[in-house]
Amino acid sequence: MSEAPVPEVRYDVVDGVAVLTLDAPSRRNALSVAMAGELAAAVARADGDPAVGAVVVTGGPHFCAGAERSVLADAGEDPVEDGRYRALGAVYEAFTRVGTATVPTVAAVRGAAVGAGLNLALATDLRVVSRTARLLPGFAQIGIHPGGGHFTLLHRAAGREAAAAMGVFGEEVDGERAAALGMAWAAVDDADVEGTAMALASRVARDPALARHLVASFRRETAPGGVPWDVAVELERSPQMWSLRRRRTP
Template identity: 80%
Template sequence: MTEVRYEVTDGVAVITLDAPERRNALSVEMSQQLTDAARTAESDQSVGALVVTGGSHFCAGAVRSVLADTGRDPVEDGAYRNLETVYRAFTTVGEIGVPTIAAVRGAAVGAGLNLALATDLRIVSRTARLLPGFAQIGIHPGGGHFTLINRVAGREAAAALGLFGEEVDGERAVALGLAWAAYDDADVLERAMALATRVAADPALARRTVGSFRRETAPGGMPWDVAVELERSPQMWSLRRREG
């Protein structure tokens, strides 16, 4: 039985994590399903945006057995590949060539927080819980955790969450720049879909634009004159297309 649901509405692909009995903690199989769903969205040229959500609980991280197996023998081939599969779930979401939004209700913990931060934008519930969770179980952060926090909210937030294990709710996440907006639980997915549907109305333009966005906002930044040149080609493409 699949633990990842996939559907497309009005050009928006929606990936829903569906293992509520463990609060959507990522197993190896679920991680592979998530990767496959993200690649399916990318390969469908009618899709102009992707929303990742998890129902009442976003994602409680990786299942403990994956971490335990890795801990027993970190370089054993199977354990190493299994953890790599979990990592690939959120790195794939962060790399596919369409704009991505995380619609976060409940908790986003560890790898689940990485998944949310891998997207281009986050819409969260006011009562959402965003926390690393690594220190609480006695392990070092993984999956590029510090980089993900730093690139959306800066060094201070990366220290508070990743180093000192702080937890923030949805409204605090917005104040820190970890999320764009916070709403009541019942409105989170609808608001995320409204944003996604707007950009997905023109899938080709959405794909061109998100490529420029990611290059220009990559860690380290980009000089303005370089950004002008980088945007020139896709803008010329869009103008020529509009004029027929």
């Protein structure tokens, strides 16, 4: 009997926060198809648990080195062959699923976030990075076009100039520069990254139901293009009325 594969995404819940830890250090957490599926399933698990009010995504000392090279190589041989097309799509789903989690999400980034790994970090609602973290697209450097909505994610986080510098011209930024650009909320010492991320996540996770309403409104109102103020007032009215009524309910 063959042994079951060793999980490459650890799932733990601490103080209402689901901690999703990428755990494939031998390849610096590069996303394989199987690992991407595990990550998407872990987000779904957090979504389905009403006691979870936030998610922290981390990779320990190596956040994520992008998509596993074999996935890219296979896609390059025949990009529209069904199996290979689906394989690359599974990698995309790893970070698009994080971006559509029903709870607030925080990335705790140490080491490098490259290509799809940078997409994963940028898919979260908030990022805490090590001062020495390396954030870089890495696509053009290996001769391929960015994927996974990379330009949109960069532009949303840091604006057009940074999206051009990184996505087109291949610039790399460290954690301190990322925070200065608005790509991260805080750049801290390496040893403090996960602790800072957990402190932020656990604060909102104290009230999981409210956390889900908060992040839904936040994403609607800050989506690319935004919404007019009067529309935002109406968007917020329903969840605010729910929260006020809930406070009066024994």
